[in-house]
Amino acid sequence: MPIISISNLSKSFSDGTNALDDVNLEVNEGEIIALLGPNGAGKTTLISAICGLLKYDSGRIKVNGYDTVTEYRRTRKLIGLVPQEIMLEPFETVYDTIRFTRGMFGYPENKELLNNILQKLSLFDKRKQMIKELSGGMKRRVMIAKALSHSPKILFLDEPTAGVDVELRRDMWNVVGSLKSKGVTIVLTTHYIEEAEMMADRIALLNKGQIIFVENKESLMARMGKKELTINFQSPISSIPEALSKYKLALSQDQFSLIYSYDNKASRTGITRLMRDIASTNLILQDLKTSQSSLEDIFVRMIRN
């Protein structure tokens, strides 16, 4: 049974914007799923609907088998949310603010657990400081600490690394990795495609309120990703030689290279034959390079299409 099950979810706003249009999505327990899409695709609206921050027009959301509207106490207790914006009470101390969140989720104070969370996020030394005295990065850590204060089974991270420095981003990745190893399900939205590429098990692409596809990252990369061999020559070539016309080759703009696209999972890539045929011409090799298209290349291509 999926831990989150969304069926036929639709939501439009009073200004007529169709934020979610018949969305269907299932999230498996323990996985990291990345919601990708351009601005206004509906990623935050989808998260908000699951967490109870907005009312949706139609459809149904179940978390751990429970309806998020009629059985909201059961579903919300399982969820931790790190919103996109930093929203904190400035005059509270770091410790008090995470204790507040834990209380809101129906748990008594647990100093050991809360201090442990603060330590993991490098906030322990600042636990008695007021929020207003913290830097932006530290506030972002507090947002995560709050979301973790009630040990959720599902964690929503809505662009958690937007505008944070490299060190904090790395810390967050470590925290996410450690949560995943404990079986926590993570739903992540991000504009950093390499982040999704590195962390996610599955990718869901949203555009204009619709899910374009949901796919395992590896199979997506294999299906949509291109493998290319770039062959550099010592001198420029004006056109692809007749002997090589049977191959899927492209000539580079500077005319010094030929680019060969192939499927590296195929039993025969055709590279050996190509190299033999190149040797039969008068072309003199300078260098060889292979590359694979990133998730970002795939993402851009899909959105453009």
Added chain:
Amino acid sequence: MNLYAIAAIYRFEMARTFRTLVQSIISPVISTVLYFIVFGAAIGSGIQTIEGIHYSAFIVPGLIMLTVLMQSVANASFGIYFPKFLGTIYEHLSAPVSFLEIIIGYVGAAATKSFIIGMIILITSSLFVPLNISHPVWMIALLVINCVTFSLLGFIIGILSNNFEQLNLVPMLIITPLVFLGGSFYALEMLPSFWQTVTLFNPVMYLISVFRWAFFDVADVPVFHSFLATLVFSITCTTIIYWIFKTGYKLKN
């Protein structure tokens, strides 16, 4: 019931009171003492007694109600408006809490603060004038009921307000005039008959009247009418809040 959530909200709100002790407690006490000096000592010297009660003592229930009603509205409205303003309301909406638990937390804290202020004013007043409270239990009960009822009203104002100006508008333009014109500093019979009739439409008059009855056993209108008015006001506020949470009006898109 999520008791930990109620406790978390209550503790958070009370902590804010003690963080801002001057604004929260000392400032209303100072203004009440000033009222007491002006109305009780200066003006009161020309009135002497009303219905056999010394004027300085007569105004004490009205003074307490004036501050308590204003404070209840201000505390509760600010308490719920601030999370809306900061965006931290997302925690209330995404946590496993019901509207009733949120109300108990916020209204409970706002009412507690107002009650404490009311008691401080009572003690301060007793330093200026001897007070013999005829119905002490009813006095405490009525104080609690009014603190809670007006905190409910403040909660509604806090949710409906879109900015700080609107937050102050209702207390300034509605509550203050109603309290001043509700017999805080005079008996209803002191007004011309036309204005006596007009005052009967002021709900705050009923609250002050019954509160004064608890002190001196005298009231402008029958005590039953006052209890009925308080009950109707409480039920109206609770119904509006229930509707707000049910529909998500001004809370959820």
